[in-house]
Amino acid sequence: MGVALRARSLELSYPASGRSSSPVLDIPKLDVASGEAVGFTGPSGAGKTSLLHVLAGLTRAQRGSIEWGGLDIADLAEGRRDAWRRVTVGFVFQDFHLLPELSLLDNVVLPATFAHLRVPSVLRRRARELLARVGFERLEQRTSTLSRGEMQRVAVARAMLYSPPIVVADEPTASLDADSAGAVTRLLLECCAEAGSTLLVVSHDRCLLGRLDRSLLLAGGRLAPSRATATVG
C-alpha cells in the first residue's frame, strides 16, 4: 500500500549559487494522499528534479520536514535513508539507467544486491513476474539488445521490485517515441495502481500528465496553486 506525503516549510539552496540568489526550492506545504498519482511540470530550471530528489531523500533540504506515512525522512541519518529508499521508493529515470551488460533479470534484482549477498528467491520470483507483467519472456537476454521503449519497461519492473509504497519518475517518457511513451505510461500507472503506490512524476508529456490524479506547476522553486487535472473522473 502507498503512503501519504506531508511536507512542510521545505527550503533548499545550493551554497555555490551565491548568497543573494533565491533558494532552489521554497515550498511551504505539500500534501499527497496515499496511492495518489501526482505530476510536477514547469519550465526547465524550475526545481522539479530537485523537488523529486528532496522528497525521495536523495538530497537533504536545509529546512523543513518530509513525512512519509508519519516518518520524517529529513531526520534520518544517511545510512537509514539509503535503506528506507531501497525498499520504500521505486525510481524510474528518463534515461532508464539499466546496466546494459547484465541480463533483464539481473537488472531487475539489482537493488536486492545492495542488501543481500544472494538475492532471496522470493525477490527473484517477484522479478520474473514483473518482467512477464511488462511483457518479457527471455529474461536472461542482455539488456543492451533492447530498444529504448523496452528498456524503460524493464526499468519500471526494477522500480516495482519491492512493491514500493512510493514510486518516483523523472521524465519517464521524454526520450521515447509516442507509441513507446504510451505503453510505458500505461504500465507505470497500472503497476502503481496494482501495488497501491503513491506516484510522483516530473514530466512535460501531456498524455502522461493527463492520466494522473493531478498535476502541479512548479516555477522558480515555488508551487503554483494546485489544480486538479481536468480529465480525472
Place this chain on the structure above:
Amino acid sequence: MMNPLPVVRAELRRARASTIAAITLIAIAVGLGVAVTAQERALRVGSARAADSFDIVVGARGSQTQLVLSSIYLQPGVLELVSGKVVDRLMAEPGVTWAAPLAFGDSYRGASVVGTTAAFLTRAGARRLDQGREFAARNEAVVGADVALALGARFTPEHGAPAGDAERDEARHEGVEYRVVGVLPSTGTPWDRAVLVPIEAVWRLHARPTGHAHGIEAIGPPWETGASGASAVVVKAASVADAYRLRGRYRGVDSLAVFPAEVLVELYGTLGDARDLLAIVALLTQGLVVAAVMLAVLAGQAQHRRLFGVLRALGASRAYIFAAVWLHATCIIAAGGLVGLALGWQAAAIVAHVVRVRTGLVLLAAVSAPEIRLVAWLVLAGAAAATLPAWRAHRQPVSSLLRG
C-alpha cells in the same frame, strides 16, 4: 550483507578491451619480475649442484673462473696444462680421499671426450654406474646419461672442443676407436653429455707419455714413469681442514687450486647485481603499470558518476559504491598478478630449457615463495591504492552524481 559483484561484472564487461589491456600490462610487468628472480635462483641452485662433487679443482696458473667453467661446466676455453709432477704429487697427497686428473681437448659429435681415471667415474666408489661397468682398457669409454651412445657402441673421437668447426672431418683421430662399456647415472649437469675415457688413451693420442712402462697397456694410477700433464685435477679432501691446507699448498707458481664454491660465490655476486638491477626495473615497471591502471580507473569514473548516482538512488549505500569501485580495480590487479605469475614461470621454464640445450645444466625453474610474495605484495599495494578512487567515488553526494 551486500554483493557488488553484479556491478563489477557489468563494469568489467563494459570496458572489456581496456580491462584486457590493463591485465596484460600488469601481467607482463609481473612476469618480468617473476622470471628474473625465479631464473636467477634456478641458475644458482643448478650451478651449485653441478659443483657439489668438486671440492677442489687444481689447474695451471691462470684464470680461476675459466678453470671452474671448463672443469665443472665443460665450457670450451683455453686451459694451460698443469704439469705431470703436480698430478703425481696430488695423487700421493695425504688428506686426499680421491683425486682424478681431467684431460680435455677431444670431442665426439658435440660431446666432450674427457680423459680421466676410474676413481672419477664412481667418485672412488661413492656412486654406481647406471649401466655396464667402469672402463678397464684404453679403448673403452663410459658415457654420461645424455650421450647418444649405447652400450657396445664404437666411435672415433675428433680433435678439438665440442664447439665444433668445419674442419671436423680432418681432425678425426683416425685409427682410434672406443667402445662404450658403461653409462653414468644422470646428474643434471653438463657432465651428462661427456664421454669419459682412460686418460692414458688421451695422452697417447696426443703423443705424450702414458705414465706406464712402454708396452704395458695398464690404465690408472700409479703412473710408474710419472704422469703427463692434465687440464685439471679434481680433488676430494678428507676433511675441511685438509681442503684448506691443499688449497693453500697448491696455489703457487706451478698450479692454482680453487674451491669452485668460492668462484661461484663471486659469479653469483655479479649475477645477483644483475638480478637486483633487473628486479628493481621490474618493480618500477609494476609500480608504473599499477599507477596507470589506477589513473584509468579514476578517469573512467567520470563516465561512472551517473551510474553511481543511479545506484545510490536505487538504495545502494556509500559502502556499496566504495566496494564496487575497489573490487573492480583490485580484480584487474589480482588477475594481472596471477597471469603474470604464470607468464613469468613459463618464461623462466623456457630460459631453463635453452640453458639445458646449450650447456646441459638442468635448471629447475619453479615459482616459489619469493615470487608469490612479490605478487602478493603487488596485489596488496594495488588493493591499497584502489581505496583512493573508491574513496573519491563514495563521498560524492547523490544529487551531484545524478546530474552527471
